[in-house]
Amino acid sequence: MATDPSPRWRRRKEARPQEITAAALELFAERGFAASRLDDVAARAGISKGTLYLYFPNKEELFKAVVRDAVVATIDEAERLAGSFSGGSFELLEMVVRRLAGRIVGTRAGVIPKLILAEAGNFPELARFYHDEVARRGFATVAAVLRRGIERGEFRPVDARAMVPVIIGPLLLASLWKSTFEPVAAEPLDLAALLDTHLDHLRRSLAADAPKGGPP
């Protein structure tokens, strides 16, 4: 510590990659991957174009780093949360859903799914990475919550695997709608009402004692 001659510089150096991926994430969110020029990424990160290449070997690797940076923390946290919760299963489900909604809509990382969708065809390896590390783990986490509720008698027996997309789909739609249509003048989607409605819907349907809704 005493011998370090320039501590500010050192910290700067280590912070660089994340400054760059943050800048890249902004641009990718606005224009998509292909239409984002590295010139602009560099400018937004406050560095020169050449410096980019000191940290990332090419545009594709930068893309992967952007995704990793934005996503890994979130999914780790979600798994930890679900694993350590000790309350009622519906409270747990609601917490997971609301937290996921908050991530998707409230943070810049919300555009990541959109980027993945858009570029999966061109970067299969990235699509696989995202599937394995994010999508599948996220789905598994929600499925685990459902199974926990069933085992504890809080939820009726339900096909957990098939139910997961039903739970996550509306959140995904909200995220995509917001980033796609709201910039072009569409009326905003009311996320709070959507969440309330979605959770109410789930509560009614999953309740262990819910009668089969059909006709008499």
Added chain:
Amino acid sequence: MATDPSPRWRRRKEARPQEITAAALELFAERGFAASRLDDVAARAGISKGTLYLYFPNKEELFKAVVRDAVVATIDEAERLAGSFSGGSFELLEMVVRRLAGRIVGTRAGVIPKLILAEAGNFPELARFYHDEVARRGFATVAAVLRRGIERGEFRPVDARAMVPVIIGPLLLASLWKSTFEPVAAEPLDLAALLDTHLDHLRRSLAADAPKGGPP
């Protein structure tokens, strides 16, 4: 008749535009708009690069034509169907959902939403068109079905506007999952189970006499 003596340009001028948009749709679906080269579109359509420009003034207009061709018929049909149905509201809702699922997953036009999402930032005008002519109309149609059910006493009172994304979201997720992850080796998503689960879930929750499932 036995052997066509002049294969060169026997095809009528009128057929060409759709041959081209069909070829373009395939390519855009595989690689996205930006990464699709007009050379390849032309090759897949069986024409030369220059011929493209006899029918579409530039790449962007071709994109718009692809979207219009693939989408307009579908949405018209859905509106007609919903307007003329005379049976029970849940049967109508199920029909709409299953038909939408069939479109999204079973036909090539299923990638259109993905394309729109990916390029909305670069083509705001197209995003607006899709929002106005497809997304909003589709949402309105589903909302109308819900209101019909409520009015007829078949569904409990529900916030129709907020419920629509809950109904459509899972279908969108299924579509995106299939086109994004299945090509990279992910296990296939079981659409039939998803639909059954989704519809069962809706039936239970929407039933007019369903008790509020919450805790005591």
Added chain:
Amino acid sequence: MATDPSPRWRRRKEARPQEITAAALELFAERGFAASRLDDVAARAGISKGTLYLYFPNKEELFKAVVRDAVVATIDEAERLAGSFSGGSFELLEMVVRRLAGRIVGTRAGVIPKLILAEAGNFPELARFYHDEVARRGFATVAAVLRRGIERGEFRPVDARAMVPVIIGPLLLASLWKSTFEPVAAEPLDLAALLDTHLDHLRRSLAADAPKGGPP
């Protein structure tokens, strides 16, 4: 006459080449040779693009035909006029100058010199043709008028060869100015005043008894 089944068609056929060169001349005048598309030439001539090639083997030959059509008559006439005139030499000179001015400014063929200048580098053969058939013959005609005046004692002895550009230069400048700058809002050049001044200038200077003006 009786046996000719379609006399209008026949006349049409023979008129075609000139209809085409006329249309081409208009376009070349507006945009220059390189920027004029054969599509537009055909459209302005009221024919299809393919038909152009029935009359001219390629764009360059069309260009040559345009020049020939527009120019040959004029130069023939000028030579005849100068050769057959029997009045005073200054009247002859004035007549030649005014007639040349009329051609250059008053008719569409006035842009020909400009076209030649612009494209000489790309079509040396055409430049040579124009030089041989138009420029040199025109210059020779004016020089002959000057020599006639000198021989008849009407003009002082003057280097006829060197004097010709002095006579023609102002007319050329007027022509180029009008076609170049007047379309972009420049104040119009007063051609009548220019001609009067130019001819007055020539009259004073060429007069056989004019004293040498300068100081010793």
Added chain:
Amino acid sequence: MATDPSPRWRRRKEARPQEITAAALELFAERGFAASRLDDVAARAGISKGTLYLYFPNKEELFKAVVRDAVVATIDEAERLAGSFSGGSFELLEMVVRRLAGRIVGTRAGVIPKLILAEAGNFPELARFYHDEVARRGFATVAAVLRRGIERGEFRPVDARAMVPVIIGPLLLASLWKSTFEPVAAEPLDLAALLDTHLDHLRRSLAADAPKGGPP
């Protein structure tokens, strides 16, 4: 020092634009603007195609820069010269004419007028620029010289405005002739004789005491 170890991009950024405009001027002079390929401009400037675009946003702007570079200095100098001269008006006029002739014929910038003429239809903005900054200012300068001579009693009263094209026209013709016809084998135009004849002609005609030329 003996052998330069790094020939790659030693040249300073500041020198580049002029190296490029110089190369472009050469090519434009040879082939005209439309027929000059940027590849060739780059090659002649000793750089790559892409480097062009670091300095000029497109071909048209390069063209404008070529014109500005070649022309602005000249016209400034001419105005200064005419404004500060203190000798006889005819000497001043002769100096202006000879200097203009030297520019037009002796330097590469002599092709600029030809380029402007050729492309005015396609680049009206450039035509206006040249008109405002070069043609009109040049004409005004010559007119001022004439008015100076008239005011000082050295020239007869003459319509200065109408006289200017009479003075400049022959120089323009000489310039265009040389660049247009001499490369295609025409006999060279004798510029020295032309200038002597032109100036002698002007001296005789403008002299204050010159009698009105013709005999009764």
Added chain:
DNA sequence: CATGAATGAGACTTCATTCAT
């Protein structure tokens, strides 16, 4: 470490020319 000038492959687009009808 950092820079930014330079590169060149490759994209979109134009248009003179051809040729089956």
Added chain:
DNA sequence: CATGAATGAAGTCTCATTCAT
């Protein structure tokens, strides 16, 4: 004769990547 759909070479311009400083 006339058409106009089709072609493909060639042009302008972009941008990820390199490398001398």
